[in-house]
Amino acid sequence: MPAADIDTAMALLELRNVSKIYHLGGEEIRALDDVSLDLEQGEFVSIIGPSGSGKSTLMHILGCLDSPTRGNVTLAGTEIARASARELARVRNRTIGFVFQFFNLLPKLNVLQNVELPMIYAGIGGRERRERAGKALEMVELGHRLKNRPNQLSGGQQQRVAIARALVNNPKIILADEPTGNLDTHTGELILSLFRRLAAEGRTVILVTHNPEIAAVTPRQIEIRNGRIAHQVDARLAGLDRSGGGDLPPSAP
């Protein structure tokens, strides 16, 4: 089914006929092929599909890390294609928080400094940075490991640091690319419950995974194959929602 036809109200994130095309040698690779998608404020969505289907590419475009070859992306009413590199950096800094499969923490910085990083680029003073980073780390239950280096932590702990970092500038959108891909099942579940909590708080959380069991956590699932949206499920519309977003009204606010 095509994306929910939500009338005139502007969605938080809108993709219209977005394609991302790579050229390798003479070959044309359509990592994304004519994708249209609306994501509402507060949605908990998973993007699922086999490896190489274009999930990461989609996530990069949603997160303003990359720009599409064709098509339009609108974030909170702003057309991304028109934004300058500087404005995009600002969006990544304030509006979006990323969580990656390989954590992407800076190995030379300790836990606290890693979490402070987005605030440095927001121009926030040192005292406030430490305070806020500390709180964010407490929220992921790592308030006692501030001075550790990332390589002194387990994978699950590192991912929690990354989540604290993603949250620290209070973004509207959390984008997570295979956040449990490098963790054992138990740790993965802990991380997922964190995301569920974030979604329950009203943030837009987008979870990229190749694992249907993980995708099942989210009310809405978008399946990607060969760069196209192959299938969409929205449990809220079907009245089947068993996720953390369960208290949401049947349609997006």
Place this chain on the structure above:
Amino acid sequence: MSLELPRIPISGMTLPEPPSMPDLPVGQTSLGNAVVVGLKEIWAHKFRSALTMLGIVLGVSSLVAMSAMVQGMENGQREAMLAIGGLEKVRMEAQRVPVEQRHLRDMARGMTLADVEALKAGIPEIEIIAPEMRLEVDPTLQANGRFHRTFMTGGILPEKMRIMEHEVEHGRMFNDIDAAEARPVCLIGTGIRDELFGRPEETGTEVIPLGRTMTINGQPFTIIGMFKRYEGEQDRKQRLEREAERQRLLAEGRTPPKAQGPSRGQGRGGSFAFWIKNNTVYMPLNTMWHRFQAGLSNAPPEPRLSNIELKVRDFSRIEQTLSRIRNIMMVNHRGIEDFAFRTFEDWSADIDRFVKNARMSGGLIAGISLFVGGIGIMNIMLASISERIREIGIRKAVGAGGLDIFVQILVESTVIAVVGGLLGLAFSRFVVLGITWVAPTGNDPVITGGAMALAFGFAVGVGLLAGIFPAVKAARMDVIQSLRYD
């Protein structure tokens, strides 16, 4: 504004839109932060950073050291120039009648006291005028069983003492009676004393040969005065050090080693001027005339002067004054040019030229070394950013703008240069010591604040320039590609 960290709602949530951040511009990483990151990078790669800094350290220290050496030499030269009267001094020397005037040779009278009187009367701009009569052949001095030859033996008027800035430290200057009666009295410099009666370092006490007899070309003279010892700053310091060392050894009851090496006539730059003053023998002009000239068969009818030195009041008008002096002299000498002018302007210009050349060549060497240092920094910064591609990608993903990355890399390269520059400034002292140890000069090198500031400024500039290319490269890196990079 304070961030409301999301608290976990127990149940039923209707969190409105999360509060938005204040509108702060991206691209405003605080500079202090970037400097701290830069210092940490340097510290994390200590050895590599040290090697990179070496070029800057050498460049800065050689620039400072070179400038210190040149400054020292310049100071020495100027000191020497002042010691013999400075720029305002003009010297007229008797010379042979020029070839084209040979036929007038019989009419040439040479320079005489009449010239001195005429100049004194005719030109008020002359502050001091001092004639001197020397022997045609350097005389042999003998005293205390020793011999010595010096070309600085002259018969003078008292004004000579002022123009040469001589000071009688022991005994007295000759007086009018000495001069009028052409008495065989003389004053000597300490250099003459050293040669004939022994140096204080050799004899252990300072001999003051007042009242002793010294023969000049066989004629006995009484030494009535001795000048003070003239020496440059540098020589004085060295002498006092040696003296202190000697006293220390004596106090410990050991015999100090005999001073070795002559203290005279290195002939180099400044010390030569002092050596000349110390090797002077003066007697009244009238004595010189009566005892060495008047008696000769071909004696001129009146004293013939070897030179006339004069000092003008106003150096800025020296050209006009010189031409007036020249006019009077030409009239007195009936147009025969049996005299010549010497000024110290030539010397001064020589000093300037020397200083300029030395600065240029030294600056070039230091500049090349700074340039090489800059290339080293650029090289290390390129290596550093390609090691940190992933880091740069992460920083950009969490919101660093191109400008933030640019500034960070630029600050890092500048920090290397600044640290290198500071080390270079510290190191320059040792370079100076090293150079003076290997090649001692008569002049203490002088490290000036200006030279230090200049060298440091150059180093910082080199660091900035070297950082630009790597910084642009890092700022332009693609986020996705940097994140994918392993």
